[in-house]
Amino acid sequence: MISRRGLSATSIREMAKHAKAPLGSTYHFFPEGKQQLAGEAVRYTGEWVARSLRKELEAGPAAGLRAFLDLWRKIVVDSDFHAGCPVLAVAIEEPPADEVPPALAAAAEVFEQWEGLLAASLRDHGAGEERAAQLATLVVAAVEGTVAMCRAKRSTQPLDHAAEQLQVLIAAAIGD
16 A cells, blocks of 8 residues: 555555454554554565565676566556555655654665665675675665656656666676
8 A cells, every 4th residue: 555655645544454454453563553554564565575685686686686676567567557665655755853753764774675685795796895885775776766757657668777777787896
């Protein structure tokens, strides 16, 4: 639901109904409410993506990038361009002044996790420390941004274009 509508447009009541869970149980397990539930949903998504990344990165950073891109391509295409990344959806919500809501903190953790996995693979395959970190950030930012563009354009073209350029950058970074 968050990946389709964003966090603000999704109530805890709707989340409970979508999960076929009693509303009272939802508040029992998530006493801090929507922010806590959204934070857990973001962490769950983050780990689901990270598992795929870890597996594919065993074959190297280029394989990891392809898997990362393929995963998001499948999500946007299978949802007929209605769903994107729930981590990004939470990250772009306007936080209250002087506060970092739990869901936003979870989104930051997930992005760092994905960047860390990509950076480690780049380093393991010959990229320098700083270049690996910067390229990992670029990959995550580019993929997240192109997922949003795919939804807006109702096309995978932005993802395809970014994929080509990111592959070139990875190859240059690891000396392929």
